[in-house]
Amino acid sequence: xxxxxxxxxxxxxxxxxxxxxxxxxxxxxxxxxxxxxxxxxxxxxxxxxxxxxxxxxxxxxxxxxxxxxxxxxxxxxxxxxxxxxxxxxxxxxxxxxxxxxxxxxxxxxxxxxxxxxxxxxxxxxxxxxxxxxxxxxxxxxxxxxxxxxxxxxxxxxxxxxxxxxxxxxxxxxxxxxxxxxxxxxxxxxxxxxxxxxxxxxxxxxxxxxxxxxxxxxxxxxxxxxxxxxxxxxxxxxxxxxxxxxxxxxxxxxxxxxxxxxxxxxxxxxxxxxxxxxxxxxxxxxxxxxxxxxxxxxxxxxxxxxxxxxxxxxxxxxxxxxxxxxxxxxxxxxxxxxxxxxxxxxxxxxxxxxxxxxxxxxxxxxxxxxxxxxxxxxxxxxxxxxxxxxxxxxxxxxxxxxxxxxxxxxxxxxxxxxxxxxxxxxxxxxxxxxxxxxxxxxxxxxxxxxxxxxxxxxxxxxxxxxxxxxxxxxxxxxxxxxxxxxxxxxxxxxxxxxxxxxxxxxxxxxxxxxxxxxxxxxxxxxxxxxxxxxxxxxxxxxxxxxxxxxxxxxxxxxxxxxxxxxxxxxxxxxxxxxxxxxxxxxxxxxxx
Amino acid sequence: xxxxxxxxxxxxxxxxxxxxxxxxxxxxxxxxxxxxxxxxxxxxxxxxxxxxxxxxxxxxxxxxxxxxxxxxxxxxxxxxxxxxxxxxxxxxxxxxxxxxxxxxxxxxxxxxxxxxxxxxxxxxxxxxxxxxxxxxxxxxxxxxxxxxxxxxxxxxxxxxxxxxxxxxxxxxxxxxxxxxxxxxxxxxxxxxxxxxxxxxxxxxxxxxxxxxxxxxxxxxxxxxxxxxxxxxxxxxxxxxxxxxxxxxxxxxxxxxxxxxxxxxxxxxxxxxxxxxx
Numbered sequence: 012x013x014x015x016x017x018x019x020x021x022x023x024x025x026x027x028x029x030x031x032x033x034x035x036x037x038x039x040x041x042x043x044x045x046x047x048x049x050x051x052x053x054x055x056x057x058x059x060x061x062x063x064x065x066x067x068x069x070x071x072x073x074x075x076x077x078x079x080x081x082x083x084x085x086x087x088x089x090x091x092x093x094x095x096x097x098x099x100x101x102x103x104x105x106x107x108x109x110x111x112x113x114x115x116x117x118x119x120x121x122x123x124x125x126x127x128x129x130x131x132x133x134x135x136x137x138x139x140x141x142x143x144x145x146x147x148x149x150x151x152x153x154x155x156x157x158x159x160x161x162x163x164x165x166x167x168x169x170x171x172x173x174x175x176x177x178x179x180x181x182x183x184x185x186x187x188x189x190x191x192x193x194x195x196x197x198x199x200x201x202x203x204x205x206x207x208x209x210x211x212x213x214x215x216x217x218x219x220x221x222x223x224x225x226x227x228x229x230x231x232x233x234x235x236x237x238x239x240x241x242x243x244x245x246x247x248x249x250x251x252x253x254x255x256x257x258x259x260x261x262x263x264x265x266x267x268x269x270x271x272x273x274x275x276x277x278x279x280x281x282x283x284x285x286x287x288x289x290x291x292x293x294x295x296x297x298x299x300x301x302x303x304x305x306x307x308x309x310x311x312x313x314x315x316x317x318x319x320x321x322x323x324x325x326x327x328x329x330x331x332x333x334x335x336x337x338x339x340x341x342x343x344x345x346x347x348x349x350x351x352x353x354x355x356x357x358x359x360x361x362x363x364x365x366x367x368x369x370x371x372x373x374x375x376x377x378x379x380x381x382x383x384x385x386x387x388x389x390x391x392x393x394x395x396x397x398x399x400x401x402x403x404x405x406x407x408x409x410x411x412x413x414x415x416x417x418x419x420x421x422x423x424x425x426x427x428x429x430x431x432x433x434x435x436x437x438x439x440x441x442x443x444x445x446x447x448x449x450x451x452x453x454x455x456x457x458x459x460x461x462x463x464x465x466x467x468x469x470x471x472x473x474x475x476x477x478x479x480x481x482x483x484x485x486x487x488x489x490x491x492x493x494x495x496x497x498x499x500x501x502x503x504x505x506x507x508x509x510x511x512x513x514x515x516x517x518x519x520x521x522x523x524x525x526x527x528x529x530x531x532x533x534x535x536x537x538x539x540x541x542x543x544x545x546x547x548x549x550x551x552x553x554x555x556x557x558x559x560x561x562x563x564x565x566x567x568x569x570x571x572x573x574x575x576x577x578x579x580x581x582x583x584x585x586x587x588x589x590x591x592x593x594x595x596x597x598x599x600x601x602x
Numbered sequence: 603x604x605x606x607x608x609x610x611x612x613x614x615x616x617x618x619x620x621x622x623x624x625x626x627x628x629x630x631x632x633x634x635x636x637x638x639x640x641x642x643x644x645x646x647x648x649x650x651x652x653x654x655x656x657x658x659x660x661x662x663x664x665x666x667x668x669x670x671x672x673x674x675x676x677x678x679x680x681x682x683x684x685x686x687x688x689x690x691x692x693x694x695x696x697x698x699x700x701x702x703x704x705x706x707x708x709x710x711x712x713x714x715x716x717x718x719x720x721x722x723x724x725x726x727x728x729x730x731x732x733x734x735x736x737x738x739x740x741x742x743x744x745x746x747x748x749x750x751x752x753x754x755x756x757x758x759x760x761x762x763x764x765x766x767x768x769x770x771x772x773x774x775x776x777x778x779x780x781x782x783x784x785x786x787x788x789x790x791x792x793x794x795x796x797x798x799x800x801x802x803x804x805x806x807x808x809x810x811x812x813x814x815x816x817x818x819x820x821x822x823x824x825x826x827x828x829x830x831x832x833x834x835x836x837x838x839x840x841x842x843x844x845x846x847x848x849x850x851x852x853x854x855x856x857x858x859x860x861x862x863x864x865x866x867x868x869x870x871x872x873x874x875x876x877x878x879x
Contacts, residue, residue, distance in 0.1 A: 089833050089834065089835075089836065090833050093830070093833070093835075162833075163830070164830045168791055168829075168830070170789065170790045170791075170807060171789075171790035171791060171830065171831055171832050174789065174790060174832070176725045176726075176789070176790065176831070176832030176833060176834075177790075177832045177833065178833065263744075263807045263808025263809075264743075264744050264745060264807075264808065265744055265788060265789050265790075265807045265808070266724070266744050266747045266754075266788045266789060267725070267789045268725065268789075269749070271744075271745070271747070277808070278808065279791060279806055279807065279808065280806060280809075313666075313674060314668075314673075314674045315674035315675065315676075315677075316676065316677070316678050318677065318678075318679065318680075319678075319679045319680070319684050320678065320679065321679065322679065322684050344793065344802055344803050344804050345804050345806070346785075346803060346804045346805070346806045346809060346811035349706075349709075349710035350710065352706050352710070353703055353706065353707075356699065356702060356703060356706065357699065357703070360695045360698065360699045361695070363691065363695050364688060364691050364692055364695060367687070367688075367691040368684065368687065368688055368691070370655060371655075371684075371687045372684075374655060374658055374659045374662065375683075377659060377662035377663070377666065378662050378666070379666060379674060379675040379677070380662070380666050380674045380675075381666065381668050381672045381673060381674040382662065382663060382666050382667045382668055383667075383668045384605055384663070384667055384668070389605070392605070392609065392659065392663070395655075395656075395659060396609065396612060396613075396656055396659075399651075399652055399655050399656065400616070400652060403648035403651060403652055404648070406644060406647075406648055406695070406698060407641065407644050407648075410640065410644065410698055410699060410702035411702060411703070411706045412636075412637055412640055412702050412703075412705040412706040412709055413637065413640050413641050413644055413702060415637060415709070415800065415801060415802060416627070416634075416637055416641075416797070416800040416801075416802070418802070418828070419793060419795070419802075419828040419829060420828070469608075469612075472612060476616060476619065477619065477623075477625075480619075480620075480623045480625040480626070481625055483625065483626060483627050484625045484626065484627065484628065484797075485627065485628055485797030487795065487826055487827075487828045489830045489835060489836075490835070490836040491836055492836055493836070494836065494837075496824040496826070496839075497822070497823070497824055498628040498797050498798065498823075498824065500624065500625070502624055502625070503625060506625065574678070576674060576676075577673050577674035577675070577676055578676055579676055584673065584674070
């Protein structure tokens, strides 16, 4: 792993695309709009995801205004509140986080980090983005259709999702399902690209066990997504049929508002199984790229190899596999057979072991490191805290009997925001500060970055940590107004108002970040090609930002793993992966 | 230095918040204190891990932050340490899972002497049904639902005639008697949720779900819906009153049975219907 003789390197079958074979843009349109360059597609994905993510951010403000100061804002009623939570959840989970990690970071980093010229199917990759954009536009259009977007909650549970008691029953739910179907089609095109590129287009010497953990995380998450999204796809198609054609896949015989409906024989719980067979892996589809990226951020900025690389790889793979047999832990109180609880609680808590290994290895990487407290490192530290916090509350909700009182309360909301909202966003932000210089050739402003980090991290922690206790008290989620109940003390309202004010502040800090992105693009300090003095291939490109084809005339050849930092006896505290062996072979190092 | 202190303060602050939080679970009203104990065990184990990891991280930042001339150690892996940490984690996980599964076994094992009662959810109100003198409830079907028969009780079922039907009202339960709560919905998902009971379960149209409990103290408790059920989800409320047996009996005596509520009209219809077949 550390050092392989050149002879061994040549035995790795090359899968090179000659520079001339790439489809080079011939006009402004094919260079910047209908581009087949993975890096351009990555930026298109990222900008689109950020744009729709801002909509979701504004929705969260509106929700918090209602929760913090119920009755004050007459323009928010119960129906709108439900529409806000639904759109906020769906946008954040799928259209922002999934798209950003896989479509954004996946596209940008995979070819560069494995030493490929581009994705293996550039044209399909381009289509992937345009279908994603279409999905986003269809989703956004629901704000303007009669009845507005669906208010069924992001889980879209039938029967209520398609019945008249829920807002958005006319157009909202139909367009939501159509948008999801489009998203999955677009994602599949991109996802196949990422997987095949990792498997087939690695440069010479880039063995699987030399890949940076970023690539491992995105690669594994993509395989999971390719297996999990079809469950959502069929569930969406079946619900569309129930809504439009009157089939009864998920609809039992029922009476709505005194009217006997024509449905009969379907199962609402079947939808929940399909949804969570997708939905639980989805959590890790967001988490695994974050795990991989944060490993690299910590390693680079602590100037130390990631601790236990092989264990980290196997932990990613183990978590990915286990995450397919834990889905019904979202359904402990759904009415499914109670004996399922034994199985799913056991598998769910087992998954804590590889996850804990990852946490230990991150903090052990800091041990005896040379920790540079750069903005990416700060975000990595923020990630560890929020992830440990959110992961540990997962042990409450995964342990079936503990979940019974806590399910459907604000405890759940606090848990999943901490673990798959704040924690992955910490990584996204850290990663943008880390790779922005490669994408633009300029550094982001450091002072604005530190301000952004502290407000975001401390603010988000102050929002979601106390929220657990509102749930422990028993306040249910998805209530636009908790109203009067004997068990709710009035101090809860004060806490809710505090959380809402923090949410506004944290949201504002993101505007500072967006300003930083725009300002630094023009005025930022020039970064050079490798400002963090990192080992991985994307920092060794001949040009910054890298040109189409990434590597100029010759592909890089890889001689070592991705983590040769502070190697004893080396002249610098990092040795790039493509540097031929010159330093002595280490005795006693990892094989 | 400042960063390390802030990280440590986050850990210390979280623990202090936990200790001094005025927001805590409601005083329990059923036999499910086992659930509260399992939560307490989980809080202890996860709390220790949380504090240890963050404090260690803060120490690393304090001790190993960049200074001129510092070089990181080169230390790719440590098999022994990694295995010990894995085993320790597995033990901690088992210490939470074992009591959890033990209590879950109790949760899903309904005692034989539990009285069955029924809760029916619909947008956006609660109805209840109690077995009559024969101790059995009649069968139901959503197809039987009509303005005169809002719970859809089978008119041809003799067990159903003496069932006590409380449409859109409050539920009373006797203290100290185990009850199996049968849950039914006629339209969308609902969830019969009383925070003081700890136990809850979704109500699913097309099937009957259940949980069981023994109320251990008298009082009036809020019933909320815990599964999103549409526009008025937050307003779908009622109360459940746990009474001493004598008060409960007095209340029960005032309630109407299905036969009384549906009157002769229902009997005629039932006869006609069965005759028609």
